[in-house]
Amino acid sequence: MSKEVRIKDIGKPSKQLIKLRLEDLMKLPPPYDKPGEEPEMTEPKEEWREKYITELDGYIAIDVPFEKPKTKEEEQRLIQRFLEGLKKLLDKENNWTFLQPLLLSLEFCAKCQTCNDACPIYLSSGKKEIYRPTYRSEVLRRIWKRYLTPAGKVFGKFVSGDIELNWYTIARLAELAYRCTLCRRCTQVCPIGVDNGLIAHEIRKLFSQEMGVAPKALHELGTVQHLRVGSSTALTPEGFKDIIEFIEDDIKERTGKNIKIPVDEKGADILLIHNAGEYLSWPENPAAFAIIFEEAGISWTLSSELVGYDAVNYGVWYDDVQLARIARKHVEVARKLDVNRIVVGECGHAHKALCVVADRVLADEYNIPRESCMPILWDIVRKKKLNLDPEKNNFPVTLHDPCNMVRLMGVVEPQRKILREICPQFREMEPHGVYNYCCGGGSGFAIMTSMNFPEWRNKVATRMKFKQILTAFQDCIDPSIKKYVCAPCSNCKGAIRDMLDHYQATMKCGIYYGGLVELMVNAMVDIEEPFIEMF
Amino acid sequence: MLTPLQISSYLAFAIFVVVVVWKFVKYATMPIHLRWELYPVPHEPEHEHGGSFFEHQNIWQLERKHDKLNELKEMFEEMLFIKRMFQNKRDLWYVSWPFHAGVYLILVWLALLFIRAVLVIAGVHSLVPIADALIMIAGAIGVIAATLGCLGLLIKRVGSWELREYSAGVEIFNLLFVLAVLLTGLFAWIKFDPNFNIAKEYMLSLVSFGSQPMPELPKPILVHLILLELLFIYIPFTKIAHYVGKYYTFHTVLWEDAINKPGSEVERKVKRCLQFRVSWSAPHIAGRTWAEEAANPKLDVIERWKP
Ligand code: SF4
Ligand code: SF4
Numbered sequence: 001m002s003k004e005v006r007i008k009d010i011g012k013p014s015k016q017l018i019k020l021r022l023e024d025l026m027k028l029p030p031p032y033d034k035p036g037e038e039p040e041m042t043e044p045k046e047e048w049r050e051k052y053i054t055e056l057d058g059y060i061a062i063d064v065p066f067e068k069p070k071t072k073e074e075e076q077r078l079i080q081r082f083l084e085g086l087k088k089l090l091d092k093e094n095n096w097t098f099l100q101p102l103l104l105s106l107e108f109c110a111k112c113q114t115c116n117d118a119c120p121i122y123l124s125s126g127k128k129e130i131y132r133p134t135y136r137s138e139v140l141r142r143i144w145k146r147y148l149t150p151a152g153k154v155f156g157k158f159v160s161g162d163i164e165l166n167w168y169t170i171a172r173l174a175e176l177a178y179r180c181t182l183c184r185r186c187t188q189v190c191p192i193g194v195d196n197g198l199i200a201h202e203i204r205k206l207f208s209q210e211m212g213v214a215p216k217a218l219h220e221l222g223t224v225q226h227l228r229v230g231s232s233t234a235l236t237p238e239g240f241k242d243i244i245e246f247i248e249d250d251i252k253e254r255t256g257k258n259i260k261i262p263v264d265e266k267g268a269d270i271l272l273i274h275n276a277g278e279y280l281s282w283p284e285n286p287a288a289f290a291i292i293f294e295e296a297g298i299s300w301t302l303s304s305e306l307v308g309y310d311a312v313n314y315g316v317w318y319d320d321v322q323l324a325r326i327a328r329k330h331v332e333v334a335r336k337l338d339v340n341r342i343v344v345g346e347c348g349h350a351h352k353a354l355c356v357v358a359d360r361v362l363a364d365e366y367n368i369p370r371e372s373c374m375p376i377l378w379d380i381v382r383k384k385k386l387n388l389d390p391e392k393n394n395f396p397v398t399l400h401d402p403c404n405m406v407r408l409m410g411v412v413e414p415q416r417k418i419l420r421e422i423c424p425q426f427r428e429m430e431p432h433g434v435y436n437y438c439c440g441g442g443s444g445f446a447i448m449t450s451m452n453f454p455e456w457r458n459k460v461a462t463r464m465k466f467k468q469i470l471t472a473f474q475d476c477i478d479p480s481i482k483k484y485v486c487a488p489c490s491n492c493k494g495a496i497r498d499m500l501d502h503y504q505a506t507m508k509c510g511i512y513y514g515g516l517v518e519l520m521v522n523a524m525v526d527i528e529e530p531f532i533e534m535f
Numbered sequence: 536m537l538t539p540l541q542i543s544s545y546l547a548f549a550i551f552v553v554v555v556v557w558k559f560v561k562y563a564t565m566p567i568h569l570r571w572e573l574y575p576v577p578h579e580p581e582h583e584h585g586g587s588f589f590e591h592q593n594i595w596q597l598e599r600k601h602d603k604l605n606e607l608k609e610m611f612e613e614m615l616f617i618k619r620m621f622q623n624k625r626d627l628w629y630v631s632w633p634f635h636a637g638v639y640l641i642l643v644w645l646a647l648l649f650i651r652a653v654l655v656i657a658g659v660h661s662l663v664p665i666a667d668a669l670i671m672i673a674g675a676i677g678v679i680a681a682t683l684g685c686l687g688l689l690i691k692r693v694g695s696w697e698l699r700e701y702s703a704g705v706e707i708f709n710l711l712f713v714l715a716v717l718l719t720g721l722f723a724w725i726k727f728d729p730n731f732n733i734a735k736e737y738m739l740s741l742v743s744f745g746s747q748p749m750p751e752l753p754k755p756i757l758v759h760l761i762l763l764e765l766l767f768i769y770i771p772f773t774k775i776a777h778y779v780g781k782y783y784t785f786h787t788v789l790w791e792d793a794i795n796k797p798g799s800e801v802e803r804k805v806k807r808c809l810q811f812r813v814s815w816s817a818p819h820i821a822g823r824t825w826a827e828e829a830a831n832p833k834l835d836v837i838e839r840w841k842p
Contacts, residue, residue: 006700007700007701067841081816084816085815085816088814088815092565092566092811093811093812093813093814094811094813094814094815096566096567096568096808096811096825097568097569097808098568098569098571099565099566099568100562100565100566100568100783100787100788101568101571101784101788103562103565104562104780104783104784104788105784107774107780108774108777108779108780108781108784110774110777111698111701111702111706112620112624112627112631112698113624113627113697113698113701114619114620114623114624114627115623116697117623118623132697134701138701142703145703155705157703157704158703158704158705158708159703159704159705160703161701161702161703161704184573187573187789188573189619189622189623190619191613191617191618191619191620191781192777192780192781192784193780193781193784193785193788193789194780194784195571195784195788198571208817209815209816209817209820210815210816210817211816211817212817212818212819219819224819224834227832227834228834320569321813321815321819321820321825321828321829322819322832324825324828324829325828325829325832327829328829328830341593355589356570356571356572357569357570357571358569359569359570359794359795360567360568360569360570360795360801360805360808361569361805361809361825361829362795362805363795363802363805363806363809364797364802364806367795367796367797367802369593369594369595371589371592371593371594372589372590374590375589375590375591375592376592379592406574406585407573407574407585408572408573408574409574409587409589410572410574410575410576410579410581410585410586410587410588410589410590411586411587411589411590412574412581412584412585412586412590413581413584413586413590414590433584433585434574434575434584434585435585
């Protein structure tokens with residue numbers, strides 16, 4: 001069998017390496033099994049082609065100009081810069097953060113392809129070669145072998161395989177690093193433990209840390225804005241305080257409860273940090289947290305200090321230096337407030353960034369415990385600190401497992417224990433728990449909305465999740481039955497919101513989405529009006 | 536008096552050991568990395584559902600328990616049966632597993648030859664027949680399984696597009712090399728040494744440092760032996776030594792979940808790394824130590840690579 005795209009083709013001078021077609025993509029369950037049920041795919045605009053990298057698949061993740069060199073010398077300079085970056089990835093001081101895992105993954109892949117069918121992107125795309133988990137890894141591996149190892153320099157192609165390093169290779173590799181959600185499902189099945197997700201992560205770092213090239217949503221409007229303004233949503237401390245007031249009023253209106261949300265209260269047990277996206281897009285989520293924590297008598301506070309009210313850390317997706325800076329800021333805020341621990345709200349990547357990955361960039365007084373909100377919430381339900389009536393949640397509910405919280409952090413059971421307790425029609429998706437599929441918004445995709453990237457996300461990256469959701473609700477797929485996808489993560493919610501919108505699944509299938517705490521408040525006996533609105 | 540052949544056997548073995556140890560040391564002495572574990576982590580008591588200590592509150596006070604037994608179980612299932620490939624790539628497993636199992640048996644066979652020689656030298660003759668029987672079983676099954684598996688791997692590697700496309704020439708060469716050693720071994724065994732007597736005598740001569748006579752080696756056995764020695768020297772420099780990698784990927788990356796608590800060994804290592812200098816060229820990085828970069832972000836310039 002011959003395939004259209006070979007590994008060496010990454011360096012082939014051509015307009016576009018592949019073109020996705022609707023009919024090639026993975027089939028969806030009813031009612032999407034008939035033609036015409038989902039939007040067609042579009043062509044990239046011609047003007048984009050001049051400025052951005054459309055040479056991979058026509059989609060643009062890197063929405064900053066990546067100019068084509070005009071002369072051979074310019075191209076050589078680019079190649080040199082790229083190789084410099086690659087050397088730094090393999091250097092102890094510059095990349096102690098991931099040197100060992102990276103080298104292991106570069107050196108020991110057995111090319112057995114066991115990992116392929118674990119990848120939702122590869123499967124959803126209809127097994128397009130460039131999305132095979134090993135494709136981008138093999139490109140980087142070949143460049144490393146050929147240009148930076150003695151064996152490659154002496155024996156050339158015989159040990160490295162065929163690869164040419166030119167503008168096309170580098171530009172396409174930069175885009176290709178953003179066709180993987182870093183979900184690491186492939187790593188779970190690899191017999192050697194090789195990590196293709198990590199390799200994508202390291203390629204992103206090379207471009208960001210060496211060349212300053214990263215999607216705007218992650219860097220300029222992401223980590224940079226976060227550190228400068230206080231939040232990657234551009235929410236300022238003043239804006240934050242206004243929203244808190246608004247949320248207090250809203251709670252009063254919807255529930256009749258007078259709740260004063262604690263902000264900047266020194267000496268509390270817990271500093272709770274939400275993804276600031278919640279305040280702007282889903283304020284009912286921080287509201288529900290406030291209702292629950294107050295009702296349960298938890299000693300907690302929010303922070304209004306710069307960075308302290310936004311738990312996100314986009315650095316974890318593309319830049320270790322930015323990761324360290326934001327994590328450090330988070331703990332600085334907690335230190336000033338003299339809390340015992342930081343607790344992260346419903347945000348998966350913030351969970352992993354602050355509790356797991358950044359655990360090793362903190363030391364001395366800047367190291368304080370960082371934990372998930374899930375065990376606290378379960379504790380509240382288990383100890384019956386709230387008066388809950390499951391009948392109030394008597395509609396079909398399924399749970400999406402955020403990769404960062406579950407596969408990459410091991411917080412699996414508390415959230416489902418809560419759902420089993422308070423949602424009589426709770427059903428699992430398959431597969432679930434640590435074997436879940438990514439929502440498709442992972443690694444920054446949920447917030448990357450430039451040009452045609454959302455189309456790629458909706459068509460390819462979230463397709464598997466959409467299939468899972470439809471399958472979980474097949475017995476009640478009629479739109480007149482309202483159903484709820486519980487996604488305890490802001491980014492996942494963002495991706496699911498866009499997915500439902502793209503496929504018009506709320507209208508066609510009656511599928512709604514939201515967080516976990518909303519379901520808890522919705523079940524509270526003393527709140528008369530439904531807290532969750534599905535209409 | 537040692538013959539050149541015997542000396543080459545010692546040398547091949549010594550090079551093998553030294554380079555493998557060097558590889559282990561290379562990975563063992565790398566700096567601590569950021570936590571990057573992947574669940575299920577088998578030593579977590581809640582490994583059944585892939586849970587971690589993060590499912591509990593106050594993680595610093597938590598008394599961590601490790602289910603070492605389950606970790607060993609998971610390790611052996613993967614080492615001995617290649618569980619992940621069995622579950623996710625069955626067609627390849629049908630050839631990969633016999634190959635690996637065959638190689639393990641050949642290693643057991645070598646170890647048994649060694650033990651037998653020690654028994655003979657030590658005069659424990661009563662145990663020698665047991666060793667002989669085991670040598671026969673391990674050697675026969677091992678060489679047959681490994682040869683068939685290796686042939687199968689080669690056919691798959693060349694015949695399947697997805698395997699061939701991702702292989703460099705050296706990866707095919709490695710299989711051919713191993714196959715050559717196995718085929719010459721198979722031939723030598725069937726034709727010249729059906730009871731492994733020559734192998735036993737040769738091992739005895741090696742273990743006794745030449746005080747026991749070296750057997751006459753028919754040409755095909757000699758060819759096999761030289762090829763085997765070359766393979767021993769070659770392996771540690773290649774990906775055939777992926778067992779080194781496999782140890783580290785699982786034990787120091789995917790299952791490594793030690794918390795950085797104040798005063799801990801992890802913290803000591805982290806502090807050392809934070810003093811490393813960052814020399815990345817992007818404008819938001821200022822070339823200071825990691826600790827300084829983290830404490831005082833430089834964010835005034837946003838500039839990208841330009842040709
Ligand atoms: S990453 Fe692992 S599973 Fe995938 S080809 Fe390499 S060794 Fe095989
Ligand atoms: S990390 Fe996830 S998206 Fe990336 S290659 Fe692996 S399975 Fe695919």
